[in-house]
Amino acid sequence: MRVATRARTQTRRARWGGRLLGAGLTTVVALGVAVSPASARQLDPGAPSSPGNVQPEEVGNGTFCPDGTDITFSLLSPIPTGHNEFEILDVGHIAVDVTSTTQTFNFSITGPLAARQIIVHSTPSANRYSYDAGTGFPNGRAQDGLLHAPSAEAGGAFNNLTSIVFCLINSPYNGHGTGTA
Structure with missing residues (x-):
């Protein structure tokens, strides 16, 4: 003892x-x-997108595109405001309209591509929008609107956009104008 x-x-x-x-x-x-x-x-992920009605999920800034992503396209800080069009590997185009006052954006894709996920980064976190079978879009989505980063408090202003990552998949549907790919 x-x-x-x-x-x-x-x-x-x-x-x-x-x-x-x-x-x-x-x-x-x-x-x-x-x-x-x-x-x-956690930060408040905010309201769902419109017209897609996809509820964002607040995730860490270390979030990447899921397996099965065919093309990753990123817009890095400073995010250009207004209407911007980008060519994606001679396959299609993506148009992004960013509103600086509300820190929200709309996107539309032309060509045989659709968004599988979109990750909207801010400081210190990110929102993930998933366009898959779980959200009613098994072939991705070619357009959506009012996407944003999380806000520091419920109902507060959205954090500034620091990067937007588009996780794109090949899709047999154009989807432009219909909202569904």
């Missing part, structure tokens, strides 16, 4: 120093517990 006892050779000053150190550590731990839930809370 082993018994641990405290040595009585400490000076009064050393004992008070140890007590203050213990009190300080207890305070730090208590503050850490009190602060950590608030700092770990």
Whole structure:
């Protein structure tokens, strides 16, 4: 059997120093517990897209396109505002309309491509829009609108766009103008 006892050779000053150190550590731990839930809370992903009605999922900034993605197309910061058109590997075009005041955007794709997922990055997080069988779009989607990054608080302004990643798949449907690919 082993018994641990405290040595009585400490000076009064050393004992008070140890007590203050213990009190300080207890305070730090208590503050850490009190602060950590608030700092770990998720951002508000915001309202669904329109007309696609796809609810965004708030994800981390380290999110990438899923397996099965044929082409990844990215717009990086600074995101150009207004109407922009981009050619995608001589296969199709993507038009992106960004509204700077609301930090939302619309997209439409022409050609044999459709969006499988769109990841909208901001600081410090991102929203993922999935256009798959689970959301009613098994062949992807060729257009949608009012996509945005998460907001810091429920109902608050959306965070600034830092990048938009389009995860595109080959689709036998053009979809432009119908909203469904």
